[in-house]
Amino acid sequence: MRKTSAAFASLSLAVIALTGCTAAPTFDGEACDRAASSSGIDDAVTVTGEVGVAPDVELFSPLHVEETSYTDVITGEGIPLTSPQQLTVLDIALFNGSTGEQVVQTEFDGDMTRLSNIASWTQQIPGIGAVLECATPGTRMVAAIAPEDFGAEALTGFQLDEDTTVVAVIDVLDTQLARATGSKQFNNANNLPTVVRAPDGRPGIIVPDGAAPTEQVEQVLIKGDGETIENDTIAWVNYTAVAWDTKSVSSTSWDSNPVSNLAETAPPVAEAMLGQTVGSQLLVVVPATEGGEAMTYVVDILGTSPAAGQ
DSSP: OOOOOGGGGGGTOOGGGOOSOOOOOOOOGGGOOOOOOOTTHHHHEEEESOTTSOOEEEEOSSOOOSSOEEEEEEOOOSOOOOSTTOOEEEEEEEEETTTOOEEEEOOOSOOTTOEEOHHHHHTTOTTHHHHHTTOOTTEEEEEEEOHHHHOHHHHHHTTOOTTOOEEEEEEEEEEOOSSOOSEEOOOOOTTSOEEEEOTTSOEEEEOOSSOOOSSOEEEEEEEOOSOBOOTTOEEEEEEEEEETTTOOEEEESTTSOOBSOHHHHOHHHHHHHTTOBTTOEEEEEEOOBTTBOOEEEEEEEEEEEOOTTO
């Protein structure tokens, strides 16, 4: 029986749910290796159907595992999941390993606005990160999630026994970038902030001691090769804003999740993004206004999504 339940409502995870900072696995994107850890799961579970369509699953129950394992039924290509905060679109169907019955599933309706990330899913299913690490768009995987990794709270929420192994069929429909990628650009940095980057791409901004520019300054630090940002584009970014005079971080999305609302929170920065491409990193210095000091923004353009209903 296929159903969506109240307990699974938060696993549908529209973009509105992407709030807060969530504990999640730390990935090593530089050594991304999508090596299956099937431990026989591919012999115990048969999955048929296309990615993005509710799967037909035959499970040889009872199935119980002590360690979470997975295998890719279909392997896609594209941007791999290398960060817990990286945006993705997933469909998931869960099955009771003891009975073979379906517990619940997401919509499987092709809605590409249902953005989520591993950090958000981990709130309900702690072990899901290990299953999704390095997965690419177009991938369908089957996983046997051990009771310890599924989590006591989730098992209770789905009215499953504490020793139940949960079988998950997961389709990765889309992924966005975890950081700016592309070619580094040469810029005149005279009396402008310097940007350094951590291994995960998080920028550090060094503001000079001189006076801030009196006119807005825009520079492309990294030039991506993705979609061009236009007026009606819903663009997802990570950003850091540093106050010029105090040289302190005013706000950042790197501690939580990517955002798409710069048009409301920082209109000059959103305007500077127009005509730029996904994968780019921008430096934008916004001059002081009455009652406010100059601000430096570094923005990584990570991807786009369709408007709701499209």
